[in-house]
Structures are given as structure tokens and as C-alpha cells.
Amino acid sequence: MRGVAFLLAIAVAGLAGCADDRREERLRAAGENPDLTALLRVADASAGRRQFGRCAACHTIAAGGPNLAGPNLSGIYGKRFATGNQRFGYTAALRASGQAGRRWDAAALDAWLANPQAIVPGTSMRFAGIPDPLDRADIIALLQES
Ligand code: HEC
Known part of the structure; x- marks a missing residue:
């Protein structure tokens, strides 16, 4: 019985770890008050791919994908x-x-994803912005390899 409970605990921990993309662990590794460079060192493109759900109503990312409301x-x-x-x-x-x-370097993308209107007033990208810096870094990691 104890064994079953133990396995269950591992399964639950594993699922939780997956759902939050090892955030705590990665943030610890990034150090205190991490800047963008430190966050990019622990950024994870596969977490970024899940975050890309926030963009997918308007953007595709696969090579040769169509333009939607926003460009591929x-x-x-x-x-x-x-x-x-x-x-x-x-x-x-x-x-x-x-x-x-x-140019779309990491700093420009970070500012854009936080608040597009703040860096390009008058842009038609209607997007509330992503307040969490690690979520932004994960998306930047995805864009870097896509
Ligand atoms: C509601 C639709 C919408 C959403 C959601 C959206 N975008 Fe956009 N995006 C646009 C539009 C429209 C443009 C073109 C803006 C312009 O011409 O001013 C754009 C432009 C961009 C550009 C510049 C492309 C270039 O060629 O210069 C990037 C980078 C970008 N979006 C990234 C993202 C990412 C990453 C997300 C998700 C976190 C996202 N966008 C969410 C509509 C959207």
C-alpha cells in the first residue's frame, strides 16, 4: 500500500512538473533578479511552443505556413x-x-511581447502582452530555433 502511495506521489509530482515546465527549478538556476540574458540561459523552446498557443490565433510558425491576422x-x-x-x-x-x-533580437522581442504598442506605437498587433519574463524568454527561445 505504501508503495502504491509512493508511486502515486511520483506520478503527481511528475505531472505537476510537466504542467509548469520546471519553472521553479529553472528560475532558481537563473539566479536572483535574473535579467534577460540569464533567463535565456534557462529558457526552454518546448515550453515556448506551448506558450505559442497565445499567438496561434494570429500567427503560424512552421516554415512556409500561412499568414493569418499576423505574418508567419x-x-x-x-x-x-x-x-x-x-x-x-x-x-x-x-x-x-x-x-x-x-531588428528582432532578443531585447526587441522581449519588449514587443511585453507590450507591442509600447515599442511600436500604432502597430496593429492587438495583444495584451505577456507579463511573465520567463514565459517571454521561452517564446524567444522558440523563435530563435524556428
Ligand atoms: C490578435 C492577433 C495577434 C496575436 C494574438 C499576436 N500577434 Fe504578433 N502580430 C500581429 C499582427 C497584426 C502583426 C503585424 C503588426 C504590424 O504590421 O504593425 C504582428 C507582428 C508580429 C511580429 C513582427 C513580425 C515582423 O515581420 O516584423 C512578431 C515577432 C510577432 N507578431 C510575434 C507574436 C508572438 C510571439 C505572439 C504571441 C505571444 C503574437 N505575435 C501574438 C497579430 C497578433
Whole structure:
């Protein structure tokens, strides 16, 4: 009986660990008050893929995927703003930022995912933003490899 309870406890712990993507463990490893660089060291692209559910109403991420309300995001990391997909009709605001030389590096993506309107006023990406810095880092890790 004790053995069964023990196995059950392991199963429950395992499930909980999976559901929260080892957040606590990863945050501990990132150290106290982690900055973006520290968070990216512990970021997990597969957790980012689950987080991508928040984007999927408007974006696909597989190479060659369609544009929806937003552009396909395959290969976006490192590109200039508003150059992710040539068939997408970007706003003048996002195009102007791209023409000014801004690129989708980790810092730009972090700011964008926290609050798109704050870094590109007038963008048509209607998105409340992701307040949690580790969730943002996980999505950035996904974008880096997609
Ligand atoms: C409600 C729809 C919507 C949601 C949800 C959304 N986006 Fe967007 N996204 C857009 C639109 C529309 C644009 C184009 C904005 C413009 O032209 O100003 C865009 C643009 C972008 C760009 C810039 C692409 C380029 O080529 O420069 C990135 C990066 C991006 N989104 C990432 C995300 C991520 C990651 C998420 C989820 C965390 C997300 N978006 C959620 C609609 C959305």
C-alpha cells in the first residue's frame, strides 16, 4: 500500500512538473533578479511552443505556413522589423521601425511581447502582452530555433 502511495506521489509530482515546465527549478538556476540574458540561459523552446498557443490565433510558425491576422513567424529571429513575410501587409508604423534598422533580437522581442504598442506605437498587433519574463524568454527561445 505504501508503495502504491509512493508511486502515486511520483506520478503527481511528475505531472505537476510537466504542467509548469520546471519553472521553479529553472528560475532558481537563473539566479536572483535574473535579467534577460540569464533567463535565456534557462529558457526552454518546448515550453515556448506551448506558450505559442497565445499567438496561434494570429500567427503560424512552421516554415512556409500561412499568414493569418499576423505574418508567419518562421525565421523571424534577427530579421528587420516588418520583413518577416513579404506577402504580409504591415502597418506603416512597423515598416518605419524596420527601415530605421531595428531588428528582432532578443531585447526587441522581449519588449514587443511585453507590450507591442509600447515599442511600436500604432502597430496593429492587438495583444495584451505577456507579463511573465520567463514565459517571454521561452517564446524567444522558440523563435530563435524556428
Ligand atoms: C490578435 C492577433 C495577434 C496575436 C494574438 C499576436 N500577434 Fe504578433 N502580430 C500581429 C499582427 C497584426 C502583426 C503585424 C503588426 C504590424 O504590421 O504593425 C504582428 C507582428 C508580429 C511580429 C513582427 C513580425 C515582423 O515581420 O516584423 C512578431 C515577432 C510577432 N507578431 C510575434 C507574436 C508572438 C510571439 C505572439 C504571441 C505571444 C503574437 N505575435 C501574438 C497579430 C497578433
